[in-house]
Amino acid sequence: MAWVDIGALDDVPERGARKIRTALGCVAVFRTGAQEVFAASNACPHKGGPLSEGIVHGQSVTCPLHNWVFDLNTGQARGEEGRIATYPVRVEAGRILIDGAALVARSAA
């Protein structure tokens, strides 16, 4: 694990998301109404819709292009064949940390 500080919790709106840019593409960082934080690939496997622009509800996000719904815990699409990669993320003292090692591991895979 190599935790990388990507910003303050308050920079991500409640029940909302922001994206971060990585060398391997964009990753979406979600914050739920219960203050949980998740990170996952920003691209919907269906038609590449930007998931950080979707509506966040419970622990799910809905893709803004065609309403695919993803469980942010597992990355699994609801009722569809498809999933998005998820990344370890945590909050410490109001800052969001993402596991940089996992982001690199994606390129190796």
Added chain:
Amino acid sequence: MTKQNLVIIGAGMASGRVLEHLTDAAPDAFDITLFNAEPRGNYNRIMLSPVLAGDQTYEEIVTHDAAWYAERGIATRFGEHVTRIDRAAKVIHGEHGDVPYDKLILGTGSNPFMIPLPGHDLEGVIAYRDLEDTQAMMTLGAGQKCVVIGGGLLGLEAAAGMAARGVEVTVVHIMGHLMERQLDEAAGYLLKKSLEDKGITIRLQANSSEILGEDGKVTALRLDDGTDLPCDLLVMAVGIRPNVALAQEAGLAVGKGVHVDDQMCTSDADVFAVGECVEHDGAIFGLVAPLYDQAKVLARTLLGEEAAFVQKSLSTKLKVTGCDLFSAGDFGDGEGREDIVFRDPARGVYKRLVIEGNRLVGAVMYGDTADGSWFFGLIRDGTDIEEMRETLIFGPAYQGGDTADPLSAVAALPPEAEICGCNGICKGAIVEAIEAGAGDLGAVRATTKASASCGTCTGLVEQVLQVTLGDAFEMPAAQPVCGCTEHTHEDVRRLIKTMPLKSQEAVWQELGWSTRNGCHVCRPAVNFYLLADWPLEYQDDPQSRFINERKHANIQKDGTFSVVPRMWGGITNPSELRAIADAADKYDVPTVKVTGGQRIDLLGVKGEDLPAIWADLNRAGLVSGHAYSKGLRTVKTCVGTDHCRFGTQDSTGLGIKLEKVLWGSWTPHKLKLAVSGCPRNCAEATCKDIGVVCVDSGYQISIGGAAGMDVKETELLVQVASEAEAIEVVMAVTQLYREGAKYLDRIYKWMGKVGLEWIRARIKDKAERARLVAAFELSQSIYRKDPWAEHVAEQAERYQPLADLTLEAAE
């Protein structure tokens, strides 16, 4: 064996508990000296709130009085600060003399965190921590004002305690709901409601900017939106920080708190620490249960027994009379977690359980917390709940049995209870019609007119049918809004108005939503209903909007956006066109297209560029065209009497006026208008949602056209003589549509349900028309503004990536 010298610094709840264990188990093992900076011994700090509320006195919460220490031969040095710890010589330097030690315990506790706002050192700005703070609050009484910063456990207890004394209390909280660390939104909403019932004002998402004072004394808190909250006392209850100063000076390992191992031993084998000053395995502690566990471990360690401190799940209760809440365990993220939600709107009850695998890991409850300790037990013990998963939420007493009859409420209504508000039809009249043979909804409508107008009482009429006819009536399956609720759109709209409900949390709770906070289907609908019905009270929630309305641009299939500036009535000029051309060049816009609504679309703009391109367009006087909204899009016009030899009225001028009146308003679906200057209808007004066709004698206003998946011609609503009246009618019909239609119904669909006759009657009724116009204007006082300019000024950074890790990830 000779007695060892034990010195304890700090007489708090944790060190007090250590003393109890030690002196009970081995009264002669140590010569004990106890330092305390406060001029008194140990009292039960968590009972300060009942003292403040007047439920208990200070004497009742003292746990160790002078006699207690004397009986156990403990030398007390109260009111004396320790100036230094000399670890090499193993001596404590106090203000009034030195004491040697063999073993040392740090129980220095924590300091309240004071936000360094300008004015934080004024008199009357206090924390809520010790007896002195409590006494300062107790000097306030009826007619005086207090502001509490911090909507957490301690802040709310302080607020409730002072409110009980008649003080006018305002709580300022930076987050979107109260006690966000222990509660979710739904429970936070119920808590806010209970506290407001106690007369406490709650301001959420409020940022403090400055504390104002006069003659060195606090007078008000200023928020960053410029609001001043006058106060005689300002209490900061925003958290604590472990007090590590002494330990740090003594060279002990210190992080957020004094580092200790599982035996409560610091980096020096003869120095221990306990309570709120410690950091164990990355965590610090503010609740009393783990402090008592630590005290037990420390006492046994000092007596040479084996013991280890283990962090456990915690539960929280708020000590405010009438606010029954409970939270326990962990709501953090994790693979494969699942929620079970239960709501009983009538009793104001909300329960949510968080399950991982076959174990309960978290619970939040409001209104009925009787099962709290049972759930906490399941969490703490990691009990396998697989067998009782289905009925878990009902608690240990669940015995099965019948669920409440959903029809009983309707059955209980008296015959004179009004069912249909539009037509003034009471339950008795409907029952009579049914008994005379009206066996379905259509027949009831035809004979009584009940639910024949706006339709929101349809559900009620059907329930009357079912109650009256029993099994002979087959209830049509009502379409609920989505999987989160069994209510239909019509029911939700009706209940938002009548109950009334003024926040999303209120809708979810009072209408029994089965999910935590809705889904992508219901959230935009409920958000619209709330802002349409309560323009002043409800604040639009961008997170409940589809991306286009959240970012004020249309998302395209490749994730770029389109930008369409408004051209009032389709009229533009060379400088606007130049600004659009410059923007297209500057931001590499790949496609520039003329739209069907008489304006220009810039397609393919990158999300990050939106604030910049808007700022450029704003400078040329161009504002958002709302080409992305369920709201007013365009008012298309022909050139009318300005240039056309057939024109009968100034259709362009009327179009511009209509657009200036209507722009920025939100409607159930998109709203397109057109004004044609003569019946040749060059502006194609008769396939718009609202169309105006000018004739010699005035203005024909027709509604319900469509040119999409359905193609419909408008139907004439009214003809009026003056331009002013035409504008008034358009405003009134727009407002009627906003108030009554189902989300995502265009006007023609709404008209199909309520009937053109009903709409016409409302618009022709002078009083009703005036009310509709006034209601529309009130709403527009909030929404008639340019969202682009607002986003450029206030949240441009939200359009940028949160972070750029392209370098890090490549390493």
